[in-house]
Amino acid sequence: MTIKPVLGVQADDEWSPLRAVIVGRAGRACFPSAPAKMIEATMPSAHAHRFQPKAPFPEKLIAKAEAELDYFAAILKAEGIEVYRPPAGIDWLAEEGYTGAMPRDGLMSVGNTLIEACFAWPCRSREIEIAYTSILDAVSKDTRVQIVRRPASSFANTLLDEEDSCTRQWAINNSRPAFDTADFMRLGHTILGQYSHVTNQAGVDYIQQHLPKGYQVEMIEVNDPSAMHIDATILPLRDGLLVYNPMKITEAALRQHAVLASWDLQPYPFIPQAPTEPPLYMTSPWLCLNALVLDGKRMVVEASDLQSAQWYESLGMECIMCPFKHVNSIGGSFHCATVDLVRDNS
Numbered sequence: 001m002t003i004k005p006v007l008g009v010q011a012d013d014e015w016s017p018l019r020a021v022i023v024g025r026a027g028r029a030c031f032p033s034a035p036a037k038m039i040e041a042t043m044p045s046a047h048a049h050r051f052q053p054k055a056p057f058p059e060k061l062i063a064k065a066e067a068e069l070d071y072f073a074a075i076l077k078a079e080g081i082e083v084y085r086p087p088a089g090i091d092w093l094a095e096e097g098y099t100g101a102m103p104r105d106g107l108m109s110v111g112n113t114l115i116e117a118c119f120a121w122p123c124r125s126r127e128i129e130i131a132y133t134s135i136l137d138a139v140s141k142d143t144r145v146q147i148v149r150r151p152a153s154s155f156a157n158t159l160l161d162e163e164d165s166c167t168r169q170w171a172i173n174n175s176r177p178a179f180d181t182a183d184f185m186r187l188g189h190t191i192l193g194q195y196s197h198v199t200n201q202a203g204v205d206y207i208q209q210h211l212p213k214g215y216q217v218e219m220i221e222v223n224d225p226s227a228m229h230i231d232a233t234i235l236p237l238r239d240g241l242l243v244y245n246p247m248k249i250t251e252a253a254l255r256q257h258a259v260l261a262s263w264d265l266q267p268y269p270f271i272p273q274a275p276t277e278p279p280l281y282m283t284s285p286w287l288c289l290n291a292l293v294l295d296g297k298r299m300v301v302e303a304s305d306l307q308s309a310q311w312y313e314s315l316g317m318e319c320i321m322c323p324f325k326h327v328n329s330i331g332g333s334f335h336c337a338t339v340d341l342v343r344d345n346s
């Protein structure tokens with residue numbers, strides 16, 4: 001059977017059948033560096049001292065993470081999904097950047113539109129340009145695709161300026177649009193988002209302004225003083241079923257959004273435990289909710305996480321197990337490591 005290449009961008013939810021996807025590559029990945037205030041607000045305290053300039057992750061860890069990303073990409077290809085990858089071997093140490101393994105933080109598809117994040121962390125400011133320009137060029141050969149590149153004004157390094165910083169809930173101010181696309185979860189015409197240490201009101205306004213007609217952002221009330229990315233807090237499994245982290249969000253907060261009013265909302269019933277090796281340098285063990293749903297029936301889950309897999313299966317999902325602990329160690333799981341380009345919801 002020949003598989004017809006799927007070009008372009010057409011995706012606006014997390015569960016319709018996945019036809020084309022980006023899977024990241026680690027490259028010579030480094031601990032992202034940011035001012036102490038930002039690191040203390042967002043990163044696990046046991047590892048905060050590592051987030052310095054020019055601090056590469058251990059080579060062996062990266063080699064294993066790359067192998068996991070390749071294996072994951074092979075699983076998706078075997079399912080008939082078109083997989084796009086960034087170039088291999090990007091030297092993020094020389095670029096003074098982080099990695100190309102977490103494209104979900106920097107790109108979001110909404111309908112035929114791909115929106116680039118206005119990253120708050122300066123070390124990530126050129127991540128999409130460096131790793132993903134060739135993919136953006138390839139998908140934009142389809143003239144229906146709209147790519148929203150971050151504007152020059154969003155590079156201003158003013159977000160940590162001090163005014164009001166004592167009374168602010170978040171590390172960043174509102175002096176220019178800032179958002180990571182991983183602070184948003186797409187549920188069709190409604191996109192649920194959270195304010196965080198990397199997403200401000202100007203960023204939310206910017207997204208709303210660039211969405212295709214008929215789509216709107218709604219901000220969700222989350223109880224997470226370290227908030228940075230919503231994709232370990234809520235996970236839609238299919239139309240009508242969403243799982244959530246009850247330590248960070250309540251059912252009542254979710255029900256406030258009309259799109260979820262009649263959904264089955266399931267709290268994750270366990271307290272996930274962090275592995276001892278390799279360490280979770282950048283995240284909590286709630287990465288168990290950072291899964292990739294292939295089509296509302298099947299999802300990719302970390303190979304050793306039998307507890308989550310059994311629970312997801314009790315909710316009617318089939319789990320495809322894939323080793324990913326070393327990718328987890330450098331900052332994310334299957335959702336973070338991907339960007340949906342095409343989902344078939346016709």
Ligand code: ABU
Binds near residue numbers: 228229283285
């Ligand atoms: N994007 C990954 C989020 C991880 C966490 O909330 O711990």
